[in-house]
Amino acid sequence: MNGRIAVLMTVDAVGGVxxxxxxxxxxxxxxxxxxxxxxxxxxxxQRAALAGLGNVTLAxxxxxxxxxxxxxxxxxxxxxxxxxxxDRHVVDxxxxxxxxxxxxxxxxxxxxxxxxxxxSWWMAVYGEAAPAEWDEYRRQxxxxxAAADRVVVPTGAVRDDLRRQxxxxxxxxxxxxxxxxxxxxxxQPKRPLVMATGRIWDxxxxxxxxxxxxPRVTWPIEIAGEVAHPEHGAASLRHARPLGVxxxxxxxxxxxxxxxxxxxxxxxxFGLGILEAAATGCALVxxxxxxxxxxxxxxxxFLLPADRDSWQAALGRLIGDRRERERLGAAAxxxxxxxxxxxxxxxxxxxxxxxxxxxxxxxxx
Numbered sequence: 001m002n003g004r005i006a007v008l009m010t011v012d013a014v015g016g017v018x019x020x021x022x023x024x025x026x027x028x029x030x031x032x033x034x035x036x037x038x039x040x041x042x043x044x045x046q047r048a049a050l051a052g053l054g055n056v057t058l059a060x061x062x063x064x065x066x067x068x069x070x071x072x073x074x075x076x077x078x079x080x081x082x083x084x085x086x087d088r089h090v091v092d093x094x095x096x097x098x099x100x101x102x103x104x105x106x107x108x109x110x111x112x113x114x115x116x117x118x119x120s121w122w123m124a125v126y127g128e129a130a131p132a133e134w135d136e137y138r139r140q141x142x143x144x145x146a147a148a149d150r151v152v153v154p155t156g157a158v159r160d161d162l163r164r165q166x167x168x169x170x171x172x173x174x175x176x177x178x179x180x181x182x183x184x185x186x187x188q189p190k191r192p193l194v195m196a197t198g199r200i201w202d203x204x205x206x207x208x209x210x211x212x213x214x215p216r217v218t219w220p221i222e223i224a225g226e227v228a229h230p231e232h233g234a235a236s237l238r239h240a241r242p243l244g245v246x247x248x249x250x251x252x253x254x255x256x257x258x259x260x261x262x263x264x265x266x267x268x269x270f271g272l273g274i275l276e277a278a279a280t281g282c283a284l285v286x287x288x289x290x291x292x293x294x295x296x297x298x299x300x301x302f303l304l305p306a307d308r309d310s311w312q313a314a315l316g317r318l319i320g321d322r323r324e325r326e327r328l329g330a331a332a333x334x335x336x337x338x339x340x341x342x343x344x345x346x347x348x349x350x351x352x353x354x355x356x357x358x359x360x361x362x363x364x365x
Contacts, residue, residue: 005352006032008086009095012039014230015199017097018046018114019248020178021318024229025056027345031352033057034089035088036082038098039065040230059085066100067118069231072136075100092356100143101303109355112148114173117141117267120161121178124267124289125203142166149355152176152269152348157291160267174351177295179344180336185279187333188256190325194221194315195258195282197273199252200242201227201235204267205304206287211314214239219319220325221262224251255280260318260324264305268292278336283318283328285311299335302329 011021025033032332035050037060042050050056063072063078069360083105086094094110100116118137122130130138145151145166151173156341159175162168199206200223205347207223214221224243228234246254255261261277265287268274274296278284284300286292293302301318303310 001051004030004032005093005356006039006089007093007095007352008034008082008089008091009035010082010097011035011037012097012099013037013042013046014039014065015115017029018042018049018175019272020115021097022049022053022056023179023181023341024345024348027179027341028349029055029285031349034059034091035084035178036085037061038063038078038101039068043245045245049248057089059095061150066098066137066140072100072140074139079104093352095352096144096148100140102148102329103145104147109149109358110147111152111351111355112144112153114154114158114162114269115266117161117165117174119165120158120269121204121267123165138166139251148172150174150351152351154178155291157289157294158269160290162245176344176347176351177339178272178275179339179341180275180279181341182273182279182337185256185276186253187281190213190329191257192219192319194260194262194275194319195224195254196221196240196257196262197224197277198263198265200225200237201229201233204265206264206348207237207240208235208263209305209308209311210262211237211240213308213315217314217315217319219260219315222258224254252276255282258282259329260315262311262315263287263292264303264311265289265292266305267277271295275336275339278332281329281333284332285314285318295339296332296335299331316334 011017031055035058063074086106094108096112102112119130145168153173153175154177159173196210200207210221221240222243223240224246226245255277261282262285263274286300287305288302
């Protein structure tokens with residue numbers, strides 16, 4: 001429309017994909033984005049964050065996400081909707097923050113970005129393969145991965161998961177870590193507080209462990225995040241203080257004050273919340289899983305995610321040792337600087353340009 005590269009990007013409002021997508025759009029103002037929503041409608045705070053981006057058009061749907069109950073029934077219709085959007089907005093490339101929607105009919109290159117997947121989640125949470133009811137999900141994800149021109153992974157651990165579960169070829173899976181704008185996370189004086197963030201209803205976040213040990217930890221434990229599952233039920237906290245879903249500015253202020261950030265995750269493909277905590281200089285205490293070791297080894301305390309006694313003891317030691325907290329906080333902030341949003345955006349722009357150029361060459365030939 002005005003000579004800019006135009007990208008159709010699928011998004012959802014359930015987890016960190018919304019923040020990831022808005023950060024990428026803000027960092028690439030020279031591009032034009034159409035954000036196509038799947039799953040629950042964005043909340044008011046999410047819409048407000050989008051309102052300031054002049055290079056973004058929002059297109060909303062009521063199609064269920066592929067991992068939701070009966071989500072497979074919406075896949076064909078959601079693909080047709082995305083194809084129509086791509087034609088209407090004359091986009092050059094489709095960026096799918098999921099899997100099944102990568103099987104589109106148009107001639108445009110398709111990039112899949114792997115944020116998580118059910119089969120790897122299930123193995124990490126339950127220690128066994130997902131049951132047969134997920135076979136159609138497995139098939140759709142494998143087809144989407146095969147159809148994509150590239151599959152971006154945020155960590156090598158995610159690439160390994162997708163290879164094991166779906167046979168993804170590592171050759172088509174470049175690693176582009178998620179990023180953060182550190183100018184919005186200045187270090188501040190810390191208070192005696194342990195903080196955690198994440199979907200409280202998500203068993204993979206394992207936040208129940210922090211709730212269980214909260215009465216035996218001398219500092220308060222506060223947990224920010226959604227308690228209501230997008231389809232059914234809600235989690236509850238008995239001992240830790242629930243903060244609910246916080247606006248980005250309020251969440252940042254809370255992290256700036258917390259001396260310790262805890263994430264006893266069983267499964268965490270990247271952990272944007274951990275990166276945000278590190279940027280504010282929190283001392284990190286993390287679940288000992290491959291993705292978090294990959295990003296934070298040498299800059300955090302690692303513990304077996306299910307060992308409550310170890311978590312209670314480790315938090316107790318850090319609470320009693322200010323010098324060690326400050327050392328870990330400084331190490332975390334220094335490591336976080338490797339994950340600058342500007343670098344992430346440059347990597348995506350390079351990938352977009354490469355695929356669009358290759359697609360144009362094929363059409364000419």
